Amino acid sequence: MLSPLHKQLLNDFQQNMPLSATPYQDIARVLGVTEDEVLLVFQELQDKQFIARIGSVIAPNSIAVSSLMAMSVPPEKLQKTAAIVNQYPEVNHNYERENRFNLWFVLIAKDDQSLQEVIADIELKTGYNTLYLPLIADYFINLGFEIDFND
Amino acid sequence: MIDEIDHQLVALLQQGLPLVSRPYTVIAEKLKLTEDEVLVRVALLKQRGVIKRLGVIVNHRRLGYRANAMVVFDVSDILIKQIAEHVSQFSFVNLCYQRPRQGEPWPYNLYCMIHGKDRQKVLLQLEYLKESCGLKQCASEVLFSKQCFKQRGALYQRSSDKEKSVING
Numbered sequence: 001m002l003s004p005l006h007k008q009l010l011n012d013f014q015q016n017m018p019l020s021a022t023p024y025q026d027i028a029r030v031l032g033v034t035e036d037e038v039l040l041v042f043q044e045l046q047d048k049q050f051i052a053r054i055g056s057v058i059a060p061n062s063i064a065v066s067s068l069m070a071m072s073v074p075p076e077k078l079q080k081t082a083a084i085v086n087q088y089p090e091v092n093h094n095y096e097r098e099n100r101f102n103l104w105f106v107l108i109a110k111d112d113q114s115l116q117e118v119i120a121d122i123e124l125k126t127g128y129n130t131l132y133l134p135l136i137a138d139y140f141i142n143l144g145f146e147i148d149f150n151d
Numbered sequence: 152m153i154d155e156i157d158h159q160l161v162a163l164l165q166q167g168l169p170l171v172s173r174p175y176t177v178i179a180e181k182l183k184l185t186e187d188e189v190l191v192r193v194a195l196l197k198q199r200g201v202i203k204r205l206g207v208i209v210n211h212r213r214l215g216y217r218a219n220a221m222v223v224f225d226v227s228d229i230l231i232k233q234i235a236e237h238v239s240q241f242s243f244v245n246l247c248y249q250r251p252r253q254g255e256p257w258p259y260n261l262y263c264m265i266h267g268k269d270r271q272k273v274l275l276q277l278e279y280l281k282e283s284c285g286l287k288q289c290a291s292e293v294l295f296s297k298q299c300f301k302q303r304g305a306l307y308q309r310s311s312d313k314e315k316s317v318i319n320g
Binding site for chain 2: 009010013014015016017019020021022023024025035039042043046048049050051052053054055056057058059062063068070082083085086091092093094095096097098099101104105131132133134135136137138139140145146147148
């Protein structure tokens with residue numbers, strides 16, 4: 001279903017996107033195709049949601065403060081609680097996980113005070129306490145995600 | 152060191168680079184800068200490590216990676232750096248973080264993520280990881296993700312431009 005060009009565009013430019021005025025032309029040159037083909041396939045990959053976006057990943061706590069949060073919510077209250085949490089623009093990721101702590105989300109705010117205010121508000125509105133799990137150190141070096149197209 | 156324009160630039164980059172021949176001109180126009188000025192700022196943000204990477208951000212779930220495990224360990228505070236660096240070297244490990252323990256309910260300080268297509272395979276990879284990194288004796292838990300309620304690029308917004316930069320809700 002995915003052509004070799006689709007696969008290359010998914011895999012090869014997660015870390016090494018050329019930083020130039022014409023990044024798509026540069027990619028086209030590397031792959032030996034036209035810029036229009038690159039733009040077309042990227043558009044298709046975005047439309048089909050294989051690509052979330054072509055953009056930046058910001059180092060945690062470099063220009064804002066963030067934290068992973070966890071909540072233990074009775075299963076029958078999970079949907080409602082997740083919907084309340086989702087309403088906050090400070091929430092980026094929000095997942096159910098298989099655990100007694102079953103709701104996991106990431107908060108980001110402009111400073112620590114705003115972050116603590118949002119946490120207090122979420123605890124008040126949902127009625128559940130949170131685990132506050134801010135990053136202490138990031139040990140991961142190999143960025144990007146190697147896709148296995150074989151199975 | 153990071154000014155208001157950098158903040159706005161990051162907010163725009165988080166929305167995604169436009170799919171046009173000269174994408175930085177689109178961003179430059181919004182910030183009332185030249186294309187060159189934008190490129191220099193992006194290069195500096197990368198150099199300073201604010202932008203950790205710039206490129207294609209894939210949607211794991213859509214690509215068939217649905218067995219997504221967060222694994223947490225309670226490891227020695229003295230050895231954590233050494234252990235984490237070892238853990239990070241495995242190709243199937245996608246993230247590796249240290250976070251504070253939260254007492255008895257959550258005594259874990261090391262987090263890693265394994266994205267896989269198949270749960271059994273992820274569990275085998277985890278066993279291999281534990282054995283290789285000397286983690287078999289450590290308390291640990293595996294948390295597979297179930298429902299995704301929200302997933303988007305982090306919003307970097309100033310309180311003043313909250314409305315402007317809300318994206319991909």
